[in-house]
Amino acid sequence: MILIQNLNKSFGKLRVLQDLNLDIHNGKVTAILGPNGAGKTTLIKCLLGLVKPDSGSLKVNETSINGNAEYRHQIGYMPQIARYPDNLTVQEIIEMVKDIRGNPDETDEELYHAFGLESELLKKFKTLSGGNRQKVSAVLAFLFRPSVVFLDEPTAGLDPVSSSCLKDKIKREKDGGKTIILTSHIMSEIQELADKIVYIMDGDIQFEMTTSELLEATGEATLERAIARKMKGIAA
Amino acid sequence: MNTLKLIKYQLRDVLRSKWVFLYFLFFLVATDALFRFGGDGERVILSMMNIILLIIPLVSIMLGTMYLYNAREYIELMLSQPVKRSQLFIALFAALVLPMSTAVLLGVGLPFVWQGAIFTHAGSVLFLIFMGISLTVIFSSIAFFIALMTEDRIRGLGLSIVLWLFFAVVYDGLILLFIYFYSHYPLQQPVLILSMLNPLDLGRIALLIRFDASALMGFTGAVFQNFFGSTRGLLIVFAVMLTWMATPLLLGFRRFVMRDF
Amino acid sequence: MRTPSTLNKTKRMFRILLLGLLLLLGLFSFSFAADTLHVRDSLQSAINNAPPGSILYLESGIYEQETIYVRTPGITLTGRKDAVLDGGSERAILIIKADNVTVKNLTFRNTGISFRHDFAAIEVRNAKHFEIRKNTLEKNFFGIYLSEADSGLVVENSIKTTGTREANTGNGIHLWNSNYVNIEDNYIRGHRDGIYLEFAVHAHISNNISEHNLRYGLHYMFSDKSVYKENIFRYNGAGVAVMYTQNVTMRDNIFENNWGPAAYGILLKDIDNSVISNNIFRNNTIGLYSEGSNGVDIHNNLFQQNGWGVKLFANSTRNVFTKNSFIENTFDVATNSRQHNNTFKSNYWSKYTGYDLDGDGIGDVPHRPVRLYSLVVQQNPVSLILHRSLFIDILDIAERVIPALTPETLVDSTPLIKDPLK
Numbered sequence: 001m002i003l004i005q006n007l008n009k010s011f012g013k014l015r016v017l018q019d020l021n022l023d024i025h026n027g028k029v030t031a032i033l034g035p036n037g038a039g040k041t042t043l044i045k046c047l048l049g050l051v052k053p054d055s056g057s058l059k060v061n062e063t064s065i066n067g068n069a070e071y072r073h074q075i076g077y078m079p080q081i082a083r084y085p086d087n088l089t090v091q092e093i094i095e096m097v098k099d100i101r102g103n104p105d106e107t108d109e110e111l112y113h114a115f116g117l118e119s120e121l122l123k124k125f126k127t128l129s130g131g132n133r134q135k136v137s138a139v140l141a142f143l144f145r146p147s148v149v150f151l152d153e154p155t156a157g158l159d160p161v162s163s164s165c166l167k168d169k170i171k172r173e174k175d176g177g178k179t180i181i182l183t184s185h186i187m188s189e190i191q192e193l194a195d196k197i198v199y200i201m202d203g204d205i206q207f208e209m210t211t212s213e214l215l216e217a218t219g220e221a222t223l224e225r226a227i228a229r230k231m232k233g234i235a236a
Numbered sequence: 237m238n239t240l241k242l243i244k245y246q247l248r249d250v251l252r253s254k255w256v257f258l259y260f261l262f263f264l265v266a267t268d269a270l271f272r273f274g275g276d277g278e279r280v281i282l283s284m285m286n287i288i289l290l291i292i293p294l295v296s297i298m299l300g301t302m303y304l305y306n307a308r309e310y311i312e313l314m315l316s317q318p319v320k321r322s323q324l325f326i327a328l329f330a331a332l333v334l335p336m337s338t339a340v341l342l343g344v345g346l347p348f349v350w351q352g353a354i355f356t357h358a359g360s361v362l363f364l365i366f367m368g369i370s371l372t373v374i375f376s377s378i379a380f381f382i383a384l385m386t387e388d389r390i391r392g393l394g395l396s397i398v399l400w401l402f403f404a405v406v407y408d409g410l411i412l413l414f415i416y417f418y419s420h421y422p423l424q425q426p427v428l429i430l431s432m433l434n435p436l437d438l439g440r441i442a443l444l445i446r447f448d449a450s451a452l453m454g455f456t457g458a459v460f461q462n463f464f465g466s467t468r469g470l471l472i473v474f475a476v477m478l479t480w481m482a483t484p485l486l487l488g489f490r491r492f493v494m495r496d497f
Numbered sequence: 498m499r500t501p502s503t504l505n506k507t508k509r510m511f512r513i514l515l516l517g518l519l520l521l522l523g524l525f526s527f528s529f530a531a532d533t534l535h536v537r538d539s540l541q542s543a544i545n546n547a548p549p550g551s552i553l554y555l556e557s558g559i560y561e562q563e564t565i566y567v568r569t570p571g572i573t574l575t576g577r578k579d580a581v582l583d584g585g586s587e588r589a590i591l592i593i594k595a596d597n598v599t600v601k602n603l604t605f606r607n608t609g610i611s612f613r614h615d616f617a618a619i620e621v622r623n624a625k626h627f628e629i630r631k632n633t634l635e636k637n638f639f640g641i642y643l644s645e646a647d648s649g650l651v652v653e654n655s656i657k658t659t660g661t662r663e664a665n666t667g668n669g670i671h672l673w674n675s676n677y678v679n680i681e682d683n684y685i686r687g688h689r690d691g692i693y694l695e696f697a698v699h700a701h702i703s704n705n706i707s708e709h710n711l712r713y714g715l716h717y718m719f720s721d722k723s724v725y726k727e728n729i730f731r732y733n734g735a736g737v738a739v740m741y742t743q744n745v746t747m748r749d750n751i752f753e754n755n756w757g758p759a760a761y762g763i764l765l766k767d768i769d770n771s772v773i774s775n776n777i778f779r780n781n782t783i784g785l786y787s788e789g790s791n792g793v794d795i796h797n798n799l800f801q802q803n804g805w806g807v808k809l810f811a812n813s814t815r816n817v818f819t820k821n822s823f824i825e826n827t828f829d830v831a832t833n834s835r836q837h838n839n840t841f842k843s844n845y846w847s848k849y850t851g852y853d854l855d856g857d858g859i860g861d862v863p864h865r866p867v868r869l870y871s872l873v874v875q876q877n878p879v880s881l882i883l884h885r886s887l888f889i890d891i892l893d894i895a896e897r898v899i900p901a902l903t904p905e906t907l908v909d910s911t912p913l914i915k916d917p918l919k
Contacts, residue, residue: 011496048316051496069320077316083309085249096245100238100317124252150316279825286885408888415877423879431882440885448827448885456878457804458758 001026001179002047002148007056009042009203016042017053018203024196026147029170029180031194033227039203040183044150047181048077060148073101076146080153082137086126090117090136093125094143101144112139114165130157138166148179155189167193187224199227206234238319242327247334256335259295263287263343268351277353278447281360284344285443288368293375293436294400296336300379301396303332305389312497325492329485333376340368363446367439370477374435375400377485384491403436411437424459432472435480442473536576541565547572555580555603564589573599582618584608584637589616599628608637610665617642617667618656621649621675629654639667640688648677658687663711672697672720680705690716691733698722708732714755718742725750736761736781743769753779762803765790765813772796778803784826787813796820799918805831805871814838822918823847823866827884830866830907833875837906841866845913853914864912867903869896 002024009017016039024030032040045051046058049065049072057064063071084093098107112118115135120128128136134157141149151170155163170193174180184190190197190211197214199206207214207230211223220226250256266287270280307328314324348354348361379396386392411430415423431437445464463469533552536543540553540560547553549569555576561583567574572595580603584590587609591600598621605618617639621627627649634640640656643649651670660666669685672678672694679701685691691707694700694717706729707714714730717723718740725747730737736755739745745768752762762781763773768790777799778784784803785795788810796819800806806826809816811834818840823829824847843859851862870889873880883889896903 045497050312050315052494069318072316072318075316077313079309079313079316081309082313084313085246085310087249087252088245092245092248096241097317099241099245100314100319289885290887404886405888405891408883408886412873412880412883412888415880419877423877427879427882437882437886441882444884456881460882 001059001061002181003057003059004043004047005057007043007046007058008054009039009046009051010054016203017046020056020200020204022198022205022208024179024181026179027174027177028195029174029182029193030196030198031182031184031190032198032200033183033190034200034206038200040200041152043200044152044181044183048072048075048150073144074147076141076144076149078134078137078141078149078151078154080156082133084125084136087124089122089124090128091121093136094140097140097143104144106145107143108145109139109143111135111142111165111169114169115139115162131159131162134158135162138169142169142173146178149173149181151180151182153184154182155184155186187222187227191223197223197227199230206231239323239326242314242319242324243330243334246327246331250331250335255299256339259336260339260343262291263340264346267344267347271347271351271353277348277351277357277360280348280353281357281364282447285364285447288340288344288364288371289436289440289443290404292340292368292371293404296372296375297379297382297396297400298393299336300332300376301383301392304328304380304383305392308497315497321493322489325489329376329380333373336372336376337369340372341365344368360447364443367443370481371435371439374477374480374484377481377483377488381484381488381491384488384495403434407434408437424456428460428463432476435477438473438476438480442470540582544569544572544574559583561585565591567591567593567598568595570595571597573601574603575599575601576603578602578604578633580604581606584616584618586610589614589620590618590637591620593619593621593624593627596625597627598624599630600632601628601630602632604633604635605637606635608639610638612664615639615642615667615671617671620644621646625649628652634658637667638665639671640669640685642668642671643675643678644673646672646675646678649675649679651678651680651683653682654684656683656685656688660687660689660711663689666711668693668716669707669710672700676700679703685710685714687711690714691730692716694718694720694723696720700724703727705729706731710734713738714752715739721745729753730762731755733760735759736763736783738764738766739768740764740766742767743771745771746774747776748772748774749776751777751779752781752784753777755781757782761786764788765793768793774798777801778806783808787816789813791815793817794819797917798822800824800826800829802826804828808832809837809839810834811836816840817842819843820913820917821845822916824916828868828871828874831871831875832867832904832907835902835904837904839907841907841909843911843913844909845916845918846909847916849912849914851912858914860912860914863908863910865897865900865903865908867907868893869903872902 004020004022007017007020034040042051046053060071061074065071117135117139120132138154154166158166170180182194194211196210198208214226218226218229220229267280267284270283311324344365345361354361382392382395386395411427415427431441442464445461533554534543534547535554535556537556541562543553544567547569550571552573552575557577557579559581582590582603582605584607586607590605590608600619608616608618618634618637619629620642623645625647627646629641630652632654634654634656636658641651656669666689668690669688670680670692674696676698678697680692681703683705685707686709688710689712691710691714697720700720700723702725704727708731710733712734714733715737720742722744727749729751731753733755734757737752755762760782762778762784765787766789770792773793773795775797779801781803783805784800784807786808789812792815794817798821800821801824803826806823806829808831811832816839819842822845829846829848846864846866849860849864851860851864853860869892
C-alpha cells in the first residue's frame with residue numbers, strides 16, 4: 001500500500017514531478033509508464049528514498065518516508081542495471097544483503113532455484129554476464145519477502161526461460177497480496193502482468209486505469225495501440 | 237552495526253582489487269630498493285619522504301574520486317536496502333582509507349623491519365608513516381567531496397588533478413610570488429601561516445624539519461625549526477592536519493546525506 | 498680544599514733545607530745537570546731557587562697561590578697527575594718568561610675571569626723553545642696562551658672548560674705573534690675559540706680535536722705559511738674561520754656538525770694561494786664559505802650533507818675546485834653573481850643527471866651545480882620554506898634546461914661519473 005500526496009520535485013529549474021497524487025493498492029501489479037524523461041525513475045527513486053522530494057508526503061504501508069531507513073525492510077528493489085561490488089562472489093553478495101537485513105529466517109529462495117544460480121555462486125560479480133547479474137538482482141528483490149517490490153525493466157537482458165520464470169514469480173507474489181510496481185518498455189509484458197496502468201508525462205499523471213478498462217475504452221486489442229490512442233485523445 | 241557489516245564487505249571487495257596491492261607493492265619495492273642501493277635508514281627516510289609527498293596526495297585524490305564514481309550504482313542499491321546514508325558513507329570512506337593507509341604502513345614499514353633499521357629509526361619511520369596516512373586521509377576526503385559535488389565523472393577527475401596541481405605546485409608558486417612581492421617586510425610569520433593552510437606544504441615542512449636538517453640553514457631555518465620543533469608547533473600542525481581531514485569529509489558527508497541519487 | 502698535611506711539617510722543612518743545600522751545591526759546581534727537585538709547597542720559591550736546567554717534581558696536592566712566574570731558563574715543571582695548580586678563580590696560574598721551559602703532566606684549573614686581563618692557565622711570554630706536554634687544563638679562562646713565544650711545542654694536552662657565554666670564556670690555545678709553534682694531539686673543548694692564531698707564521702697544527710667550542714674550533718688570521726692537517730673540528734658554534742692569510746695548507750681535516758644560523762665547516766676570508774685538500778666537510782650549515790679568497794686550490798675534498806656545500810662569493814677569483822665529491826648537499830654550490838672567475842672541473846656530483854656514453858668515466862653533459870633555488874634563497878631566505886616542493890624542482894629543471902639566472906661560467910664540463918673518494 002503506497003500513498004503519494006502532492007509530490008513535487010525539481011532538479012534546478014526543471015520541474016520533474018508536479019503535484020503528483022497516487023494510491024497503489026496491495027495485491028496488484030501497477031505499471032508506471034511514460035515517455036523518457038517523464039519522471040518515472042524520479043518517482044520510484046522518491047519511493048526508495050534515493051531522491052528527496054521538495055514537498056508532499058510519501059507513505060509506504062502507513063509509514064511516512066522521511067529520511068528513515070527502516071521502512072525499506074518492507075521493500076524489494078530490482079534496478080535496471082545492478083552493480084554490486086566487483087570482487088565479491090554471488091554468494092558473498094547475497095550474504096551481504098542478508099546480513100544487512102538482519103539475517104531473517106524465512107527467505108524466499110524460489111527464484112534462486114528457478115534460475116539455477118547455484119552454479120554461479122562462487123563467481124565474482126564482475127565476471128557475471130548481464131543476464132546473470134539481472135538474475136542475482138531479481139533474487140535479491142524477492143528474497144526477504146518484502147510487501148512492496150519495485151521492478152525496473154525486470155526482464156531486460158534475461159533469456160526467455162528466465163524471463164518467464166520471473167513473470168510467473170511476479171504473478172504468484174501478486175496473488176499472495178504483494179504490491180508490485182513495474183516499469184518496462186515491453187508492452188506485451190505489461191499487458192500480461194499489470195493490473196493497473198499509471199501513465200506519467202511532464203511530471204504528472206495523465207491517466208490511471210486498469211488494463212482492461214484501458215483496452216475497453218480505446219477498443220484496441222493491444223496495450224501499445226491503446227496507449228497511443230488514449231494519448232492522442234488527451235492531446236486533442 | 238550496519239556500518240561494520242558494510243565495511244566488512246566493502247573492504248573485502250577493495251582488498252581483492254589489484255590497485256591496492258599494486259599501491260602497496262610500489263611502496264614496498266621503492267623502500268626496499270632504496271635500502272639495496274646502499275642507503276642507510278636515514279637516507280631511505282629522506283628519499284621516501286619525497287616519494288610520499290608526491291605519490292600519496294596524487295593517488296589518494298585520483299583513486300578516491302574514481303572509487304566513489306564507480307560505487308555510484310552500488311550506493312543506489314545499498315540505499316534501497318534498510319541502510320542509513322551516514323552508515324554507508326562511513327563504510328565507503330573507511331573501506332577506501334583503511335587499505336590505502338595499510339598499504340603505506342606495511343609498504344614503507346616492512347622493509348625497515350627486515351632491513352633491521354626499524355630499531356634505530358622507529359620514531360622517524362613512524363612519523364613518516366603517520367604523515368603518509370594523514371595525507372591519505374586528507375586527499376581521500378577531498379576526493380569524496382569532489383565526487384559528491386560533481387555529477388560528471390570527467391569533470392570530477394579533471395578537478396581532482398587540478399586541485400592536486402594547485403596544492404602541489406601552484407600554491408608554492410603563489411607563496412614565492414608573495415615572498416618576492418613583500419620582500420621588504422618581515423615575512424617569516426605570514427609565510428609560515430600561508431604554508432600551513434596547504435596540507436601538502438604542512439606535511440612537507442613537518443617532515444623536513446625532522447629529516448632534512450641540512451635544509452634548515454641560516455636564521456630563517458632556525459625560526460622555522462623553533463616553531464615546528466616545539467610542542468606547541470607540533471600541536472598546531474596536528475590541529476591543522478585534523479581540520480584538513482575533517483572539513484572536506486564533513487562537507488562531503490552533509491552532501492551525501494542531503495543529495496539525490 | 499686539601500692541603501699537604503701539617504704532620505709532615507718537619508719532614509718538609511728538612512726537605513727544603515736539603516733542596517737549598519743541593520741548590521748551593523749546584524751553584525758551586527756550576528753544573529746545569531737535570532737534578533730532580535721534589536716540591537711540596539711554596540712552588541714559587543722553589544722555582545726561584547732552582548738553578549737553570551732543574552726538574553721540579555710536584556708531589557700530589559693542590560697548589561693554590563699567587564700567579565707563578567718562571568724566569569729561569571731550562572726549567573722543567575712536572576709532577577704527579579694529581580698535582581693541581583689552582584688559580585682560585587681569580588688570577589693567571591703560570592707565566593713562563595724564560596727560554597727552554599717545559600711544563601709536563603700537570604693539572605691546571607680555575608684561572609680568574611677578567612675583562613681586562615687574559616688570564617691563562619699556562620702563558621708563555623716572550624720566550625723560545627718551550628714545551629707544554631700532557632697537561633690537563635680544566636675550567637680556565639684561557640688555556641695555553643702564547644705571546645711572542647717562538648719555536649715551541651704544545652702537545653697532547655687536554656683543555657676543557659664549560660663556557661656558556663663568549664664574554665667570559667677565553668680561547669683554548671691562543672697564539673699571538675708566535676712563530677714556528679707545533680700544536681699536536683691536543684683535545685680542546687668548551688672554550689671560546691678552540692685554537693686561535695694571530696700573526697703566527699709557520700705554525701704546524703695537526704691531530705688535534707677541537708669541539709663544542711662557543712665560537713670557532715679554529716680561528717686564525719695573519720698566519721702565513723702554516724700547515725693544518727688531520728685535525729677534527731666539530732660541533733663548534735660557528736665552525737672554523739680563517740682570514741687574511743696566504744700560503745697555508747689544510748689537508749686531511751674533518752669539519753663536521755657545525756650547525757647554526759652562521760656556522761661554517763670553514764670560512765675563508767682573504768685567503769690567498771693556499772691548498773685545501775682531502776678534507777671532509779660534513780653536516781655543516783655551510784661546508785666551505787669563501788669571500789675575497791684567491792688562488793686557492795681545493796681538491797679531493799668531500800662535501801657531504803651540508804646545507805650549502807660551497808658558498809662562493811664573486812669576489813673570490815682563480816680558485817680551482819677539482820676532484821671533490823659533492824654528495825647530498827641541499828645546495829652543492831651557491832654564489833651571488835652571474836659573473837665568475839673560478840674553475841670547477843672533474844668533480845663528482847651526486848646530483849648529476851647526465852650520462853657517460855663513451856664510458857670514459859666523465860659525464861658527457863656539463864654539470865651546472867648552482868640551482869636557481871639557491872639564488873632565490875639567497876635573495877629571500879624565507880623561501881627556504883619551499884624546500885623540496887615540487888614547484889621548486891620544476892623551477893630548477895627549467896633553469897637547468899635554459900639557464901637564464903644562474904652563472905653561465907660556473908660549470909663543471911668534465912663531471913666524474915664515479916665518486917673518486919670511494
